[in-house]
Amino acid sequence: MHVGPMEPNSFPYSLCISALKDLETLVEVAAQHYFGDNKKWNFIAVTEATKVLVRLILFRNSGYKMLLHGGETPNIEKHSDFSSSQHNVGGFPKPGSRHGPNGLNPWNLEGRALSALSRFGENARMSSDPLWLRRAEHQQAIMEPPSSAIERPTLSMILSEKGVQGALFLMGEVLFIIRPLIYVLFMRKYGIRSWIPWFVSLAVDAGGVGFLTQVTKSRDGGKEQHYHLTASEQDELKRRKLLWALYLMRDPFFTKYTRQRLQSTE
Numbered sequence: 001m002h003v004g005p006m007e008p009n010s011f012p013y014s015l016c017i018s019a020l021k022d023l024e025t026l027v028e029v030a031a032q033h034y035f036g037d038n039k040k041w042n043f044i045a046v047t048e049a050t051k052v053l054v055r056l057i058l059f060r061n062s063g064y065k066m067l068l069h070g071g072e073t074p075n076i077e078k079h080s081d082f083s084s085s086q087h088n089v090g091g092f093p094k095p096g097s098r099h100g101p102n103g104l105n106p107w108n109l110e111g112r113a114l115s116a117l118s119r120f121g122e123n124a125r126m127s128s129d130p131l132w133l134r135r136a137e138h139q140q141a142i143m144e145p146p147s148s149a150i151e152r153p154t155l156s157m158i159l160s161e162k163g164v165q166g167a168l169f170l171m172g173e174v175l176f177i178i179r180p181l182i183y184v185l186f187m188r189k190y191g192i193r194s195w196i197p198w199f200v201s202l203a204v205d206a207g208g209v210g211f212l213t214q215v216t217k218s219r220d221g222g223k224e225q226h227y228h229l230t231a232s233e234q235d236e237l238k239r240r241k242l243l244w245a246l247y248l249m250r251d252p253f254f255t256k257y258t259r260q261r262l263q264s265t266e
Contacts, residue, residue, distance in 0.1 A: 020050060041188035052181050
């Protein structure tokens, strides 16, 4: 059975990121217990740097797709911008694409079952007509490109096809990835009572979301192409905006304002 090439994301990046997030809590508690409040930030910074590295590798290997929930949820939906040019040859889907000949997704149970029934019917029909089978095999050998020709979008491809919009999208996603590390490094330098880490982290968050929002806006009559986000990516963008509410619970804003409002309401 021809199943196409292996997925590029064979390494469980999502599981690795989830494990690092849980490990970070243990590292923080242990470092605070054995080394104190000041030196614990060194260990937290190392953990955050590891997460940044894993997320950047996942971002690259996924074809520079938006990370869902920080990379913990795989982004497997196809973009309309690249699906027509990379996964179709003369109107036929390329081998290894996620959708079968009937438009089904072969990666879920229903898609696999219907694909198996479809293949069974085709095999039964071809066995009764050997001449048609030979013609089909010859046609398939002509139409199928080598597996190496199936490529995911690269950095140069995005920049060449999307131009400034592609660069802004990449910058917005990179800012989202490195923002926690920047916050921890400023906390390590200025302390938890300083407003500098709070404002810097908020500025990086706002800049990243601003870039992503800008490139997804349609430009009627413009020459530059804009990004078409999938449903999951639109939900992810909304989730990132909702996460700004967490700044109300971070020091020093929490100690100076939020706690007083909560205590006044008993």
